[in-house]
Amino acid sequence: MDRKIAVVGLGYVGLPVAVAFGQAHPVVGFDIKAARIAELRAGKDSTEEVGPAELAQAKIRFTDDVADLRACDFFIVAVPTPVDQGNKPDLSPLLSASRSVGKALKQGDIVVYESTVYPGATEEDCIPVLEKESGLKFGTDFTAGYSPERINPGDREHTFTKIKKIVAGSDARTLDIVAEVYGSVVTAGVHRASSLKVAEAAKVIENTQRDLNIALMNELSVVFKRMGIDTQEVLEAAGSKWNFLPFRPGLVGGHCIGVDPYYLTHKAEKLGYIPQVILAGRRINDNMGRYVASNTIKEMLKRGLDVPRCRVGVMGITFKENCPDTRNSKVVDIVKELRSYGVEVVIADPHADAGEVHEEYSLELGKIDADNPVDAVVVAVAHREFKAMSPAQLRALARHDRPVLVDVKSLYKRSELEAVGFSVWRL
Secondary structure, three states: OOOOEEEEOOOOOHHHHHHHHHOOOOEEEEOOOHHHHHHHHOOOOOOOOOOHHHHHHOOEEEEOOHHHHHHOOEEEEOOOOOEOOOOOEOOHHHHHHHHHHHHHOOOOOEEEEOOOOOOOHHHHHHHHHHHHHHOOOEOOOEEEEEOOOOOOOOOOOOOHHHOOEEEEEOOHHHHHHHHHHHHOOOOOOEEEOOOHHHHHHHHHHHHHHHHHHHHHHHHHHHHHHHHOOOHHHHHHHHOOOOOOOOOOOOOOOOOOOOOHHHHHHHHHHHOOOOOOHHHHHHHHHHOHHHHHHHHHHHHHHHOOOOHHHOEEEEEOOOOOOOOOOOOOOOHHHHHHHHHHOOOEEEEEOOOOOHHHHHHHHOOOEOOOEOOEOEOEEEEOOOOHHHHOOOHHHHHOOEOOOOOEEEEOOOOOOHHHHHHOOOEEEEO
């Protein structure tokens, strides 16, 4: 493998990719954020996806200078693909990255996209930008590939090299090269897709499938609550059958599951089809933060608490456990809804960056402890630090003699919480 690799975008996806390749090959790591380049050069990764030792061992030249990309001939683009406030795809980071790569593109180069997109985006949206910036012709002067990212933030088991990689190329020769490049570091092997669109579609339905399964569990949770049945007990009973899928209700945020289905529905709508099931699942999952908050208020009222004069402690603001990633966190919906009732909300999270939370959501992190007690506790994220807490430790956080504990992730035994005086509500 004699390709000179550049990874464009060094966030939760791009950095692990760059480090994996950097263990075996020299790599140029490019990001437009000078602060990000500075911290990586200093051997620190604020996303906590890569440890200092791994970072030090990788042969990566970190840069925010587009000129440094010109030494490369195999570009891997791994930048965010979010949605806007109307849940429409926002391709601006992807198109910006394409302009940067286009400025460095030469004859014979290959550009591979890892960012999640709707089927057709690579050819219809990205390649025209590459052609315009480079003055080169696609298919004649340069080619493209698609190899969707499968990074799971915070997961130390399913890492980049251990997950089978889907690869696709704009022609047979390019596919062979893309497969060879990724196969040189991905020990789990590669799966060759027949086209760029097939690979793009495969990625977007991976998360759509999970989104719909969780939406079903969330809807069942709402139904069972009205029936007076504990959802977790129902799922434990149903899970005794060998082929029952172990999905659980919960908040669906983050940069993948809560976003990717909108890319698929956007493309479908442009083609004249209005998806029914996918959008129904999105509506259910997008409403769960408000649902948790409103039920928290109901429990507080049942306990006779004067809601507008209460303090509620929300434990966790990241979108998932044991990682600092706050992108598209649905815990924010809980906070906003609680505040709409006049409640004072205190947020604590041992993993989140306070500056990032303030910049992204205009929220402040605080303390929830015996010296800063609350009237109700919402355990929203299953951080290891929260899971390790005993019922007595949780009870010490509450100042009222009739406190409420909302266990969003069902981390604790209900009977043990009730034994120390909590009124318990969970999905």
